[in-house]
Each structure stands twice: as C-alpha cells, then as structure tokens.
Amino acid sequence: MGSSNLFFPYYSAAYTRQYLTKKYEQYNISQSKSKSYQVSYSFMYHLQHGQLYFEQATKAPTELKPMLLFYGLVQMLKACILTNDPAYPENSRVLAHGVSTRKRKKSTYRFLDDEVKIQKNGLFPHFLNTMFHVKHCEGEQYHMQILLQHIADMHPLFSQLQQQELSYKGKFENGYLLFPSKVLDCYHMTANRFEQYLEQFKSSNYNRKLRILEDNQYIRIPLSSLPSMLFSPPWLFSQEGTPYLLRHRKEYMSTYALPELAIHYLILYNLSMISRYEAEWWGELIHTFDGSDLPFILQYLTIAENKIPKIIFDFLK
Structure with a gap:
C-alpha cells in the first residue's frame, strides 16, 4: 500500500x-x-x-x-x-x-x-x-x-563507505527485546549496570519489575509494552520497525536524543x-x-x- x-x-x-x-x-x-x-x-x-x-x-x-x-x-x-x-x-x-x-x-x-x-x-x-x-x-x-x-x-551505507559499524540489530520476541550479548562488552557494562542505564530512558519501555536475562547469544530485555517508533530512546527503528541500538552510548546522552x-x-x-x-x-x-x-x-x-x-x-x- x-x-x-x-x-x-x-x-x-x-x-x-x-x-x-x-x-x-x-x-x-x-x-x-x-x-x-x-x-x-x-x-x-x-x-x-x-x-x-x-x-x-x-x-x-x-x-x-x-x-x-x-x-x-x-x-x-x-x-x-x-x-x-x-x-x-x-x-x-x-x-x-x-x-x-x-x-x-x-x-x-x-x-x-x-x-x-x-x-x-x-x-x-x-x-x-x-x-x-x-x-x-x-x-x-x-x-x-x-x-x-x-x-x-x-x-x-555508513558500514559500506566508512567501514563504521554503528549499531546492533535487535528483535522482539515474547515480550522481550533481544540484542546480541556483545552489546554489554561494547558498553563496558554488566547486565545489572545496563538495567540502571535503561532506567534513565522512560520511553524505552523497559520493565523494571523483571531482570535482564543473559546467555552466550543474546541479552533479553523485558518490556512493559512495545516501544513507540516515534521516539523511544535509546532504541532506533528502521522503516520495517526493526529495533537498533547505537554502539556508542555517549551519543544518546548528548543533545542527539x-x-x-x-x-x-x-x-x-x-x-x-x-x-x-x-x-x-x-x-x-x-x-x-x-x-x-x-x-x-x-x-x-x-x-x-x-x-x-x-x-x-x-x-x-
């Protein structure tokens, strides 16, 4: 359409x-x-x-x-x-x-x-x-x-022309938002510290009552509801609604949110x-x-x- x-x-x-x-x-x-x-x-x-x-x-x-x-x-x-x-x-x-x-x-x-x-x-x-x-x-x-x-x-395009990997690609699954577990390494955070980080962003829709789950492949972030594609820092969304997370967290603490x-x-x-x-x-x-x-x-x-x-x-x- x-x-x-x-x-x-x-x-x-x-x-x-x-x-x-x-x-x-x-x-x-x-x-x-x-x-x-x-x-x-x-x-x-x-x-x-x-x-x-x-x-x-x-x-x-x-x-x-x-x-x-x-x-x-x-x-x-x-x-x-x-x-x-x-x-x-x-x-x-x-x-x-x-x-x-x-x-x-x-x-x-x-x-x-x-x-x-x-x-x-x-x-x-x-x-x-x-x-x-x-x-x-x-x-x-x-x-x-x-x-x-x-x-x-x-x-x-940034990846292709500037050899810059800017983000991690996520997906929604059963009330959770999944990202590759290497996000934590990139952010130099434990799962516990990442929970505190997400608490700064009200519109992330992170469910504070549940813990972030971590395995070798993914971190699973519990959601209270689906975040809005309009404005849900720190998540970015593609046209298709795929969630992304920037690799450099300082960008989201700046004026660029x-x-x-x-x-x-x-x-x-x-x-x-x-x-x-x-x-x-x-x-x-x-x-x-x-x-x-x-x-x-x-x-x-x-x-x-x-x-x-x-x-x-x-x-x-």
Missing part, C-alpha cells in the same frame, strides 16, 4: 471532527467539539498539501527533492500540531523555521561536516514541545553526519536551503560525483521519501 493511502480516512470531515474531538478531550482542552469543527478543514488541507509535496518528490529530479520533501514535512507537522494545539498558529513567531544554517566555505565545503543551529522561536522548537514534550536549547548545534547516523536505515521527525526536519531544512541558495555547489555535487557526500544524500532522500509519511501516520494513530 502506498504511503498516500494511509491518510484516506482523514479526508472525511465527519471522521476528522470526531478524531480531533477525541484528541482534545484527551488533552482536557475546553470546548473540544466546537474547536474540532473550527480546525478540521485546516487539519485536512495541511495533511493533503503535505501528501502532494511527497507525491511530487517521488517524481521530481534529485535537484528539487529536498525542497519538496521539506515543505511536505512542514505541512504534515502543522497537521500533527493541530491534534493537540487547536490555537496553532497563535502568533507569527511560530511560523518561522526555527533553525538556521551557517555561511558556507565554497572550496572545501562538505555536507556531512555542516551544522544547523536552533533558534529560540519557530516551527522546530514548537513542534518538538507540542508533539513530543521535548524542550530544545536555543543556540544548540547539530552536525549532519551525526544526525544521519541516528537514522537506522542509513547504517548499512531527538525524535526521528526532528532529525528529518533538520537534515531536510539544510538540504532544501542548499538546493535553493547554493546552486553551483549543489549542481556540481549531483553532476560530477565528486567527494563523498552524494551517496549519503541520495540514500537519505530515498529513505525520507518513504519513511516520513509512515512516521506521521504513526503519530496521528
């Missing part, structure tokens, strides 16, 4: 009003029924516009994809925000992107080495707070290579700015196959195109 079919139920005003009313009641928002009436068409149009951008991105040449994907994501995020903030946008401050890029040095510029900076106001801090209750730090900088490494589907939608926003914002304002660098990158950035960008755009609508669908669900 194509990602476009996922959103069909929301293209019924009656269903959408019912859906939004239920959401607003859940968040104890007053006048939930009348607010759902006011917001329903705005919600549907944002979702539909987002989809149109994504559908055009699948047909567009690489040169235009970042812009289409970024604005598709922006529209879908606005629909998501309306599910628990019917007053959005309350003021013009929340309409800015909320992120900025640095000035480029033409001759030696590499996308993987680039950074984006978080601003005080705008869509980025607003959706982080509204959708995920995550507070951002103004002035925080995010590095493109590290952001890409926090997308599980990118790991095979972001919901995956936020990671896509930062990468696509930067790529869309480059494709619009750095035409020469962007054109040369795509047509000369020079440097090491292109495979990562092409792979990333393919993943974003398919994965973002699924994550948005999961959030709405």
Whole structure:
C-alpha cells in the first residue's frame, strides 16, 4: 500500500471532527467539539498539501527533492500540531523555521561536516514541545553526519563507505527485546549496570519489575509494552520497525536524543536551503560525483521519501 493511502480516512470531515474531538478531550482542552469543527478543514488541507509535496518528490529530479520533501514535512507537522494545539498558529513567531544554517566555505565545503543551529522561536522548537514534550536549547548545534547516523536505515551505507559499524540489530520476541550479548562488552557494562542505564530512558519501555536475562547469544530485555517508533530512546527503528541500538552510548546522552521527525526536519531544512541558495555547489555535487557526500544524500532522500509519511501516520494513530 502506498504511503498516500494511509491518510484516506482523514479526508472525511465527519471522521476528522470526531478524531480531533477525541484528541482534545484527551488533552482536557475546553470546548473540544466546537474547536474540532473550527480546525478540521485546516487539519485536512495541511495533511493533503503535505501528501502532494511527497507525491511530487517521488517524481521530481534529485535537484528539487529536498525542497519538496521539506515543505511536505512542514505541512504534515502543522497537521500533527493541530491534534493537540487547536490555537496553532497563535502568533507569527511560530511560523518561522526555527533553525538556521551557517555561511558556507565554497572550496572545501562538505555536507556531512555542516551544522544547523536552533533558534529560540519557530516551527522546530514548537513542534518538538507540542508533539513530543521535548524542550530544545536555543543556540544548540547539530552536525549532519551525526544526525544521519541516528537514522537506522542509513547504517548499512555508513558500514559500506566508512567501514563504521554503528549499531546492533535487535528483535522482539515474547515480550522481550533481544540484542546480541556483545552489546554489554561494547558498553563496558554488566547486565545489572545496563538495567540502571535503561532506567534513565522512560520511553524505552523497559520493565523494571523483571531482570535482564543473559546467555552466550543474546541479552533479553523485558518490556512493559512495545516501544513507540516515534521516539523511544535509546532504541532506533528502521522503516520495517526493526529495533537498533547505537554502539556508542555517549551519543544518546548528548543533545542527539531527538525524535526521528526532528532529525528529518533538520537534515531536510539544510538540504532544501542548499538546493535553493547554493546552486553551483549543489549542481556540481549531483553532476560530477565528486567527494563523498552524494551517496549519503541520495540514500537519505530515498529513505525520507518513504519513511516520513509512515512516521506521521504513526503519530496521528
């Protein structure tokens, strides 16, 4: 089923009003029924516009994809925000992107080495707070290579091109999450110490009442329920829902513990700015196959195109 079919139920005003009313009641928002009436068409149009951008991105040449994907994501995020903030946008401050890029040095510029900076106001801090209750730090900088490494589907390419094994692949089995037992060696932890480590992450859904089981092959982590693919640090998820755990635990104690939608926003914002304002660098990158950035960008755009609508669908669900 194509990602476009996922959103069909929301293209019924009656269903959408019912859906939004239920959401607003859940968040104890007053006048939930009348607010759902006011917001329903705005919600549907944002979702539909987002989809149109994504559908055009699948047909567009690489040169235009970042812009289409970024604005598709922006529209879908606005629909998501309306599910628990019917007053959005309350003021013009929340309409800015909320992120900025640095000035480029033409001759030696590499996308993987680039950074984006978080601003005080705008869509980025607003959706982080509204959708995920995550507070951002103004002035925080995010590095493109590290952001890409926090997308599980990118790991095979890093392994192939940089000889970097970034993660351990896990699986779900009978209420447990299984990872290779060498995770403990890599983290320099006993099973007991690993339990304490997981307790820091509420959304890991680690069941504190049970112990982690260990044998020669696997560690078995008991779960209270299935972790959400939206944001369940320290787990990362591939498009298929396979769980992964980064080999370097310091990455998750840092600022990079972001919901995956936020990671896509930062990468696509930067790529869309480059494709619009750095035409020469962007054109040369795509047509000369020079440097090491292109495979990562092409792979990333393919993943974003398919994965973002699924994550948005999961959030709405």
